[in-house]
Amino acid sequence: MEMETTSQFKALDERYVMPAFSRDMAIVKGEGSIVWDAEGKQYIDCVAGIAVCSTGHCHPAVVKAICDQAHQLIHCSNLYYVPHQGDLAKKLVEITGLHKAFFSNSGAEATDGALKLARVRTGRKKFVAFTHGFHGRTVGSLAVTHKPAIREPFEPLGMVKTFVEYGDLDALKKVVDNDTAGVIFEPIQGEAGVIIPPDSFIKGIREICDDTGALMIADEVQTGMGRTGTWLAMQHTKVMPDIVTLAKGIASGFPMGALVAREDLEFKKSEHGSTFAGGPLACAAALATIGVIEKILPDVARKGERFGRGLAALNPRVRGLMIGMTIGDKCLDVQKKCASQGVLVNCAADGNLRLVPPLVITEAEIDYVVGVINGALG
Ligand SMILES: *Cc1c(COP(=O)(O)O)cnc(C)c1O
Numbered sequence: 001m002e003m004e005t006t007s008q009f010k011a012l013d014e015r016y017v018m019p020a021f022s023r024d025m026a027i028v029k030g031e032g033s034i035v036w037d038a039e040g041k042q043y044i045d046c047v048a049g050i051a052v053c054s055t056g057h058c059h060p061a062v063v064k065a066i067c068d069q070a071h072q073l074i075h076c077s078n079l080y081y082v083p084h085q086g087d088l089a090k091k092l093v094e095i096t097g098l099h100k101a102f103f104s105n106s107g108a109e110a111t112d113g114a115l116k117l118a119r120v121r122t123g124r125k126k127f128v129a130f131t132h133g134f135h136g137r138t139v140g141s142l143a144v145t146h147k148p149a150i151r152e153p154f155e156p157l158g159m160v161k162t163f164v165e166y167g168d169l170d171a172l173k174k175v176v177d178n179d180t181a182g183v184i185f186e187p188i189q190g191e192a193g194v195i196i197p198p199d200s201f202i203k204g205i206r207e208i209c210d211d212t213g214a215l216m217i218a219d220e221v222q223t224g225m226g227r228t229g230t231w232l233a234m235q236h237t238k239v240m241p242d243i244v245t246l247a248k249g250i251a252s253g254f255p256m257g258a259l260v261a262r263e264d265l266e267f268k269k270s271e272h273g274s275t276f277a278g279g280p281l282a283c284a285a286a287l288a289t290i291g292v293i294e295k296i297l298p299d300v301a302r303k304g305e306r307f308g309r310g311l312a313a314l315n316p317r318v319r320g321l322m323i324g325m326t327i328g329d330k331c332l333d334v335q336k337k338c339a340s341q342g343v344l345v346n347c348a349a350d351g352n353l354r355l356v357p358p359l360v361i362t363e364a365e366i367d368y369v370v371g372v373i374n375g376a377l378g
Contacts, residue, residue: 030057051356054249065288084283103278107221107247108136110257118182134191169204180214190222193352194324225249229301229320254285310370337376
């Protein structure tokens, strides 16, 4: 097969794909923390599909699990028991400390599921979410996503919700009442640029939910699955939410999401469903992913600290391998300079540089990345 060049990708994209994304690179191959573009240039990937390729690109255990399952059964429907689904649900229950799981195909769908579960089990309609929070772009999840530029053109979205300043417990207390179905929040805000709140904020949300009967919904789509050095970012705070959503890093890039909820919070017959969700390939990929993460999880905090020391001049916000730095207007310029030096980084909101590399990144790779970023800013 003849390889496409970047300009060939670009020509087809411009002619046939709706221009919702801004992009100028074509990535055609990956291995570990390294990716190659269409011209064969090599990069250390600190974007990792936006915190998705947790085990690195094409980890052999994940590739094998997908291929083995593909030879057996690619799809069968949730009308039947699905290979690997029960094993995966058991794993998710064990690593979250919650009770039962429900699968989805994406983070946004996991949010939608969590909102539906909260509504149907509490019988309440209202939600509270936070400024700069991101929970997805479906009609349901977008309703609780704050960013006015991406949400407001689509209002009215069918969800009664209020936004409260992230970190402001007094404001939260004022709006959560006995009609509130749930409070949805990211334990660390990802799209906002890696914003780490004090533990007291998370504990305060728990107390307000306990006082009112609102459900505490932790969106761990980005922070979960070992990203911050523990299976859940919530585990740094010792606070147990009522519902956790997962996606990005769960299956190393195979599309999958899940929500896991405490006892007494489950969908009953016909209350929710999905054709593809929790399919055999996705579950096989997720189980293999978890097997790999189990082995490397103890190293994640140390790797994050190595980034933190190397980038100390930039005052990085570091929790495991979720790292943010406020760079300002130069952010896109820095992103470009890093790419030219063989390092992929990503500008999240408000001039915040975000690093979410594969959890398998090596110390030598970290040192190279740190040098390139410091150089790009120097
Ligand atoms: C990415 C993200 C989502 C949405 O996930 P998709 O798979 O893109 O639908 C939801 N919540 C958080 C915190 C995210 O980072």
